[in-house]
Amino acid sequence: MAEVLVLTDHAGGRLRKATAELLTLARRLGEPSAVHIGPGADTAQKTLAKYGAHKVYSVDAEDAASFLVAPQAEILAQLVEKVSPAAVLVPSNASGKEIAARLAVKTGSGMITDAVDVRAGDDGVETTQSVFAGSYTVTATVTTGTPIICVKPNSAAIEAAPEAGAVEAFDATVSDDAKAAKVTDSQPKKATGRPELTEAAIVVSGGRGTGGDFSPVEEFADSLGAAVGASRAAVDAGWYPHSNQVGQTGKQVSPQLYVAAGISGAIQHRAGMQTSKTIVAVNKDEEAPIFELVDFGVVGDLFSVLPQATGEVKKRKG
Amino acid sequence: MNIVVCVKHVPDAQSERTFQESDNTVDREAVDGLLSELDEYAVEEALKIVEAQGEGEVTVVTVGPAAAADAIKKALQMGADKGVHVQDDAIAGSDAAATSLVLAEAVKKASDGSPELVLTGMSSTDGVMGVVPAMMAERLGLPQVTYASELTLADGGVTIRRDGDTASETIEASLPALVSVTDQINEPRYPSFKGIMAAKKKPVETWSLEDLGVDASQVGLDAAWTKVVSFAKRPPREQGEIVTDEGDGGARLAEFLSAQKFL
Numbered sequence: 220m221a222e223v224l225v226l227t228d229h230a231g232g233r234l235r236k237a238t239a240e241l242l243t244l245a246r247r248l249g250e251p252s253a254v255h256i257g258p259g260a261d262t263a264q265k266t267l268a269k270y271g272a273h274k275v276y277s278v279d280a281e282d283a284a285s286f287l288v289a290p291q292a293e294i295l296a297q298l299v300e301k302v303s304p305a306a307v308l309v310p311s312n313a314s315g316k317e318i319a320a321r322l323a324v325k326t327g328s329g330m331i332t333d334a335v336d337v338r339a340g341d342d343g344v345e346t347t348q349s350v351f352a353g354s355y356t357v358t359a360t361v362t363t364g365t366p367i368i369c370v371k372p373n374s375a376a377i378e379a380a381p382e383a384g385a386v387e388a389f390d391a392t393v394s395d396d397a398k399a400a401k402v403t404d405s406q407p408k409k410a411t412g413r414p415e416l417t418e419a420a421i422v423v424s425g426g427r428g429t430g431g432d433f434s435p436v437e438e439f440a441d442s443l444g445a446a447v448g449a450s451r452a453a454v455d456a457g458w459y460p461h462s463n464q465v466g467q468t469g470k471q472v473s474p475q476l477y478v479a480a481g482i483s484g485a486i487q488h489r490a491g492m493q494t495s496k497t498i499v500a501v502n503k504d505e506e507a508p509i510f511e512l513v514d515f516g517v518v519g520d521l522f523s524v525l526p527q528a529t530g531e532v533k534k535r536k537g
Numbered sequence: 538m539n540i541v542v543c544v545k546h547v548p549d550a551q552s553e554r555t556f557q558e559s560d561n562t563v564d565r566e567a568v569d570g571l572l573s574e575l576d577e578y579a580v581e582e583a584l585k586i587v588e589a590q591g592e593g594e595v596t597v598v599t600v601g602p603a604a605a606a607d608a609i610k611k612a613l614q615m616g617a618d619k620g621v622h623v624q625d626d627a628i629a630g631s632d633a634a635a636t637s638l639v640l641a642e643a644v645k646k647a648s649d650g651s652p653e654l655v656l657t658g659m660s661s662t663d664g665v666m667g668v669v670p671a672m673m674a675e676r677l678g679l680p681q682v683t684y685a686s687e688l689t690l691a692d693g694g695v696t697i698r699r700d701g702d703t704a705s706e707t708i709e710a711s712l713p714a715l716v717s718v719t720d721q722i723n724e725p726r727y728p729s730f731k732g733i734m735a736a737k738k739k740p741v742e743t744w745s746l747e748d749l750g751v752d753a754s755q756v757g758l759d760a761a762w763t764k765v766v767s768f769a770k771r772p773p774r775e776q777g778e779i780v781t782d783e784g785d786g787g788a789r790l791a792e793f794l795s796a797q798k799f800l
């Protein structure tokens with residue numbers, strides 16, 4: 220069976236959940252081989268093996284931590300050359316898509332972004348993605364080269380399927396040109412203890428309707444173990460960090476449950492949350508367009524509805 | 538410094554315009570051409586750099602059908618110096634890979650082979666794959682720094698700040714480089730009356746694939762590296778239950794979440 224290369228998604232060696240999802244999907248196409256660029260391959264090995272990696276290609280160049288996308292694309296291109304994989308799966312986040320884009324040009328291969336499903340079809344690898352702000356579902360195949368598929372987080376339920384996951388050092392060469400851009404400083408964000416926005420099963424977002432007071436949103440999120448999101452109006456006002464913005468120019472999220480509080484539901488906001496499984500809104504204005512999307516909506520003031528819901532959730536959870 | 542800005546013309550039937558009334562944050566009055574809103578930030582940043590340096594030229598490049606000239610017009614009204622419009626029937630239906638090929642060749646030609654700085658928006662407002670900048674950088678052999686929310690130039694290099702998921706990063710690259718900017722980087726100006734008048738006299742060149750030395754077989758729908766097998770309009774979400782808070786809204790919300798097994 221052909222290998223399927225899976226680029227691990229990690230921060231300083233700590234794997235993100237997306238990696239296990241990618242490995243789970245890769246098994247449908249062939250034998251997954253994880254590609255781990257940067258430190259921590261030995262620690263990551265256990266998890267990678269658990270979710271079906273037959274091999275783990277470890278690339279631990281001295282300066283790998285400051286690498287941006289160009290070196291990673293070069294490394295993947297060398298591996299593609301070496302193992303002729305059936306496909307390459309990368310996480311569909313900003314850097315994953317850019318790595319895939321460079322790899323596609325280097326190898327003359329078709330690429331697909333934002334896939335929510337991947338399977339072996341009659342004409343090779345087949346994917347599903349939603350386009351136009353989630354209003355259409357498209358099935359696509361790659362017709363040229365090695366299929367390079369960017370898979371959205373939360374697209375697959377992870378399933379363990381233990382394999383050897385033998386770590387193999389891969390001696391890649393990275394050109395000086397590829398190192399022309401590098402990270403020179405990184406200020407970690409204050410840890411909130413909440414799940415990451417794009418990984419979270421539940422997201423609670425606040426908008427202009429919070430008037431700048433996100434505490435009812437945060438407290439409700441915490442009662443549910445949810446991540447906190449924000450509309451651009453809230454971000455532009457300086458009430459919440461830009462990295463929490465949901466929408467066209469923020470994060471695209473697809474959780475099991477999305478709660479929008481004090482958010483009107485502009486098309487650019489919808490573009491980031493429309494594919495959520497269940498949608499709930501709290502808004503004072505019964506005419507707010509967000510109510511067109513909801514499975515459950517409360518017309519009311521978020522400052523009374525959310526605290527009551529928080530108390531009730533806590534009571535029910537015991 | 539001479540800067541090339543790549544812009545995209547997006548169709549008039551932008552569904553985002555539907556909600557204009559409910560949204561008083563964006564003033565559409567001044568929108569004359571249909572330059573993708575996210576590209577305005579790139580044009581603005583280029584203008585600011587040239588103004589600060591007191592020298593240099595801003596060239597806007599677009600690939601698209603006749604109507605795409607409006608995107609160039611808007612950028613020229615904002616203050617860009619000249620425009621390049623790559624227009625060729627063979628381009629219709631091109632995927633990101635082919636588009637990036639045409640753009641890369643146009644950027645080279647517009648800058649006599651060696652651009653100093655190429656700026657783009659973070660993604661188009663209609664396609665939103667966000668991969669064209671990276672593909673162009675690969676083709677031009679340039680370092681890329683994307684999603685800049687701040688940009689500074691010094692000592693033959695460019696430094697940007699990027700607001701990442703887990704960290705705020707500082708990224709440096711040598712010049713020439715390709716930089717994509719976010720909607721956080723500046724506040725794009727509206728064309729002034731003077732700008733609108735001046736734009737009428739600014740040079741716009743129209744190039745064909747032949748002018749760029751790109752073979753027509755490399756672009757268009759037939760040359761695409763991926764194929765859409767089928768598409769379906771998502772069924773509209775069924776209107777859910779909407780309740781009006783009468784002092785019990787929060788409890789009913791919790792009740793719903795419990796029934797859906799979220800608790």
Ligand SMILES: Cc1cc2nc3c(=O)[nH]c(=O)nc-3n(C[C@H](O)[C@H](O)[C@H](O)COP(=O)(O)OP(=O)(O)OC[C@H]3O[C@@H](n4cnc5c(N)ncnc54)[C@H](O)[C@@H]3O)c2cc1C
Binds near residue numbers: 425452482502522
């Ligand atoms: C190029 C471009 C990109 C964009 N990208 C994004 C993006 O990525 N994400 C994004 O979100 N937006 C984006 N926008 C902006 C978008 O168009 C809207 O302006 C924005 O989403 C509005 O945010 P909002 O819903 O919080 O504010 P508003 O539209 O002002 O809505 C506030 C809502 O809160 C309700 N409300 C007020 N008080 C209360 C209360 N006490 N209790 C309950 N409800 C209350 C009001 O009834 C109203 O419906 C983009 C715009 C452009 C042009």
